[in-house]
Amino acid sequence: MSREKDIHAPAALFSWRRLGAxxxxxxxxLRGSWPxxxxxxxxPTMQMILWGFITKFFLGHSSWVAESAGxxxxxxxxxxxxxxxxxxxxxxxxxxxxxxxxxxxFVSPLRPYELVASLTAMSxxxxxxxxxxxxxxxxxxxxxxxxxxxxxxxAFFVNLLVMGWSVGLLVSALVLRFGMGAESLCWLGIFLxxxxxxxxxxxxxxPTWLQPVAxxxxxxxxxxxxxxxxxxxxxxxxxxxxxxxxxxxxxxxTTGFFLHMFRIARVKGLLLQQGx
Amino acid sequence: MSGSKRETVVSARDxxxxxxxxxxxxxxxxxxxxxxxxxxxxxxxxxKTTTLSILLGLLLPTSGSxxxxxxxxxxxxxxxxxxMNFSSPYVDMPRRLTxxxxxxxxxxxxxxxxxxxRVQSVARDMEVVEFLDRPTGILSAGQKTRVALAKALLNEPxxxxxxEPTASLDPDTGDWVRGHLEAYKRRTxxxxxxxxxxxxxxxxxxxxxxxxKNGAIVDRGSPRELISRFGCDTLEQVxxxxxxxRDSAARSAS
Numbered sequence: 001m002s003r004e005k006d007i008h009a010p011a012a013l014f015s016w017r018r019l020g021a022x023x024x025x026x027x028x029x030l031r032g033s034w035p036x037x038x039x040x041x042x043x044p045t046m047q048m049i050l051w052g053f054i055t056k057f058f059l060g061h062s063s064w065v066a067e068s069a070g071x072x073x074x075x076x077x078x079x080x081x082x083x084x085x086x087x088x089x090x091x092x093x094x095x096x097x098x099x100x101x102x103x104x105x106f107v108s109p110l111r112p113y114e115l116v117a118s119l120t121a122m123s124x125x126x127x128x129x130x131x132x133x134x135x136x137x138x139x140x141x142x143x144x145x146x147x148x149x150x151x152x153x154x155a156f157f158v159n160l161l162v163m164g165w166s167v168g169l170l171v172s173a174l175v176l177r178f179g180m181g182a183e184s185l186c187w188l189g190i191f192l193x194x195x196x197x198x199x200x201x202x203x204x205x206x207p208t209w210l211q212p213v214a215x216x217x218x219x220x221x222x223x224x225x226x227x228x229x230x231x232x233x234x235x236x237x238x239x240x241x242x243x244x245x246x247x248x249x250x251x252x253x254t255t256g257f258f259l260h261m262f263r264i265a266r267v268k269g270l271l272l273q274q275g276x
Numbered sequence: 277m278s279g280s281k282r283e284t285v286v287s288a289r290d291x292x293x294x295x296x297x298x299x300x301x302x303x304x305x306x307x308x309x310x311x312x313x314x315x316x317x318x319x320x321x322x323x324k325t326t327t328l329s330i331l332l333g334l335l336l337p338t339s340g341s342x343x344x345x346x347x348x349x350x351x352x353x354x355x356x357x358x359x360m361n362f363s364s365p366y367v368d369m370p371r372r373l374t375x376x377x378x379x380x381x382x383x384x385x386x387x388x389x390x391x392x393x394r395v396q397s398v399a400r401d402m403e404v405v406e407f408l409d410r411p412t413g414i415l416s417a418g419q420k421t422r423v424a425l426a427k428a429l430l431n432e433p434x435x436x437x438x439x440e441p442t443a444s445l446d447p448d449t450g451d452w453v454r455g456h457l458e459a460y461k462r463r464t465x466x467x468x469x470x471x472x473x474x475x476x477x478x479x480x481x482x483x484x485x486x487x488x489k490n491g492a493i494v495d496r497g498s499p500r501e502l503i504s505r506f507g508c509d510t511l512e513q514v515x516x517x518x519x520x521x522r523d524s525a526a527r528s529a530s
Contacts, residue, residue: 008431008434009357009358010354010356010358011357011358017384017387017461018382018384018385018387020382021381021385022381022385024380024381025370025373025377025381025383028373028377028381029370029372029373032372032373032374032411033326033372033412036386040520050410073327095370096370099368099370099371099372100366100367100368101367101368101369101370102367103334103362103364103366104362104367104368104369104382104427105385106333106334107305107332107333107334107357107360107361107362108357108385108386109354109383109385109386109387111354112384179410191384193476194289197472240387266333266335266336267335267336268295269295269329269334269335271328271334271335271368272325272329272334272335272364272366
């Protein structure tokens with residue numbers, strides 16, 4: 001072939017093609033393994049089936065649930081958005097470590113923030129694959145139409161997705177710095193915020209001294225907002241803006257933390273040492 | 277080498293890398309000419325891979341500077357990374373992806389034009405066409421080396437860095453790889469930097485050898501110059517001579 005010097009031009013600050021290449025790399029894995037795709041949808045679907053029966057039971061035993069049959073199933077599915085978003089990002093990153101690919105990636109023109117962007121894109125794709133089947137199954141099985149939340153559902157989804165990215169980036173940064181010993185944080189880390197997020201109960205249920213912790217989490221504003229829609233038929237813009245503002249703050253902070261850990265990895269020579 | 281002044285592609289000055297109390301390399305200074313093949317030769321722990329990692333930007337030095345194609349690698353590596361590539365047995369490509377998928381991903385990362393055609397053409401050159409659609413993880417060591425080399429040549433690099441390019445290969449495959457590297461350099465005029473402790477390989481490929489020991493360059497010259505200077509028959513004897521003399525000197529001093 002003739003030498004194509006144009007490809008040797010300095011790498012642009014951001015390249016959609018490099019971003020696309022990284023997304024393609026993960027889509028190849030999903031395309032090549034149907035069990036992986038099924039596994040993504042399996043757990044949210046099982047959760048929805050379990051909580052569907054619990055809802056049926058509570059409809060006759062709890063006036064609170066009886067006011068809105070969808071409150072538990074909607075909470076379960078939205079929690080899964082947060083959980084899957086975090087997992088989708090951190091597992092996509094760890095996939096690079098498992099396959100000892102970081103060294104090859106970072107001698108290419110790929111920039112660290114392009115990697116971060118590709119991880120968030122893969123997190124969104126994995127989350128949709130995970131949660132959509134369960135959301136659609138809830139209707140024929142339990143007569144609960146999650147989409148009754150209407151346009152606010154998109155606002156809740158995006159906020160939880162972005163919060164999942166922040167947690168995933170934090171975990172990925174720790175894995176990059178401390179190695180595979182920190183791997184289990186991908187699955188466990190997110191549960192640290194679960195008790196304070198008010199997934200199944202209002203924030204006021206928490207002791208007064210813990211409520212500020214809850215208010216510092218975007219997820220607690222989302223779940224309060226969800227209950228406002230289901231019980232009061234009101235979209236609370238204040239809760240949405242609180243969640244969005246906190247998300248911007250945390251995403252900026254965790255992206256900065258990841259890039260800082262990347263630099264430390266270059267100082268300590270970790271990019272070539274990572275692997276199974 | 278010809279006496280005419282050649283462009284310097286890589287210039288390192290006073291490179292030092294310390295990991296806590298361990299000094300991996302100490303005050304390395306060297307220059308690599310365009311179109312040459314330079315080998316870092318040394319035993320395990322000599323500092324070869326550390327030096328290559330710094331040249332690639334994967335590792336930041338504790339002190340010193342590196343300039344590649346006139347650019348400061350510590351500040352502006354993205355200006356030159358598209359002109360470089362790298363292969364090493366210590367890094368892999370995703371094992372579950374097929375060879376074609378991996379090469380396609382990297383062709384796009386490097387911004388290669390007509391990526392599919394280029395993948396096909398590199399696969400033909402590296403004789404990996406027959407397993408393009410097999411998962412990379414199930415290939416033999418020799419096949420993986422050829423795939424890694426195919427990845428390293430996707431962007432037709434002006435500077436190719438190779439860490440132990442024939443490690444764990446049988447002599448036939450090793451010879452094939454060396455022949456291919458020679459052909460690539462002849463065809464493109466690329467500069468090749470390799471780290472190896474395979475003396476025959478270095479003797480065959482390198483114009484310039486930087487002998488490393490304990491993180492320092494202890495001698496340098498063409499293979500012929502080194503062999504003649506030390507009154508030896510092979511580079512391996514030079515290597516052993518340097519290693520043992522210095523070791524015995526150290527023992528005497530202590």
